Ligand SMILES: O=C(O)CCC(=O)C(=O)O
């Protein structure tokens with residue numbers, strides 16, 4: 068139906084997740100609760116300059132570490148992807164969703180070729196994963212790089228909404244991924260993050276990428292990093308909002324658990340049980356409005 072949020076996914080290993088995402092978007096329109104549209108701006112989310120971070124001071128590394136333990140995300144600038152390319156990606160997303168439904172349908176299963184931006188995003192992903200290992204002081208800075216095999220890109224499109232206080236764009240959830248790299252819309256806000264029981268708006272930085280910790284990172288970091296609950300509200304009755312989310316995860320059949328190095332007897336005991344195919348494990352909980360990660364807590 069015209070006017071509903073929709074998504075177009077393109078990833079290297081199509082699975083049931085695609086259907087799941089469609090379901091989330093359908094569910095959103097059933098939310099009839101009044102939504103609080105104004106929220107304080109999350110100005111404390113740190114902005115990390117990737118180039119500078121190579122020679123970051125201990126204080127900067129600590130800032131990243133503590134942001135991921137509280138907000139569960141950070142903004143990244145100087146990531147190496149051309150601004151013009153990011154603008155083009157957003158433009159392609161908007162143009163795609165403006166096509167008639169019959170046209171969009173033609174692309175629905177066309178998910179196995181490479182796009183120009185996917186290589187660039189893989190490099191950014193690797194840099195981010197190395198930053199995470201660095202901020203956890205892990206001995207192997209590539210541990211998360213080696214464990215992250217799946218990249219799944221999804222455009223989210225939120226049309227203008229005449230009753231934004233009635234309809235969510237995307238209902239509250241935490242991501243099942245290890246990390247999510249989000250290219251926000253450059254004009255319309257909408258992403259809100261739950262911290263200590265309060266919703267905060269995530270500020271727009273037009274050419275920054277927002278890195279969000281997913282549940283699998285919370286598990287592997289033995290709870291040091293938090294996978295934040297977030298949602299999308301539809302603030303504008305005039306302008307559409309388009310974002311690109313890239314979900315980065317281990318192979319589905321990989322067993323994940325807290326990294327040995329982060330389990331410290333007597334100080335930081337193991338906080339989560341092992342799980343295989345976390346993505347598959349996650350959905351049934353999501354549908355019930357619960358968090359899968361809670362079922363793994365020891
Ligand atoms: O569109 C957004 O701002 C966030 C999307 C999101 O949270 C998701 O796709 O999981």
Ligand SMILES: [Fe+2]
Pocket residue numbers: 240241242247297
């Ligand atoms: Fe999300």
